[in-house]
Amino acid sequence: xxxxxxxxxxxxxxxxxxxxxxxxxxxxxxxxxxxxxxxxxxxxxxxxxxxxxxxxxxxxxxxxxxxxxxxxxxxxxxxxxxxxxxxx
Numbered sequence: 001x002x003x004x005x006x007x008x009x010x011x012x013x014x015x016x017x018x019x020x021x022x023x024x025x026x027x028x029x030x031x032x033x034x035x036x037x038x039x040x041x042x043x044x045x046x047x048x049x050x051x052x053x054x055x056x057x058x059x060x061x062x063x064x065x066x067x068x069x070x071x072x073x074x075x076x077x078x079x080x081x082x083x084x085x086x087x088x
Contacts, residue, residue: 004030008055008064009044009073020056028054028067028082035078044080045073054082 002021007014007030018032036044050070057064071082 003059004056005059006055006057006064008053008057008066009051010048010053012043014040014044017059022067026067026084028056028071030056030080030082032078032080036075036080041075045075050085051082 002019004016004018004020007016016030016032016036017034018030020028020030022028050072052069052071053066054069054071055064055066070085072085073080073082075081
């Protein structure tokens with residue numbers, strides 16, 4: 001897992017220290033070092049039903065890696081899981 005410092009969800013930026021990985025099926029798993037508060041999680045999930053773009057800025061780089069969606073977000077035991085959703 002690679003370390004991250006910022007998470008970009010559509011046009012919103014979340015400062016978050018943690019680790020992330022991207023699976024073969026483009027599922028993104030983000031494990032924050034500190035648990036997210038309920039308010040932060042609600043802001044992340046309740047913006048729109050589907051996330052169009054996710055960007056991840058690594059802690060050792062100023063450039064961000066972007067992934068095109070649509071994605072759906074869920075929280076599993078404090079870990080954020082962004083699953084790709086079919087666009088049909």
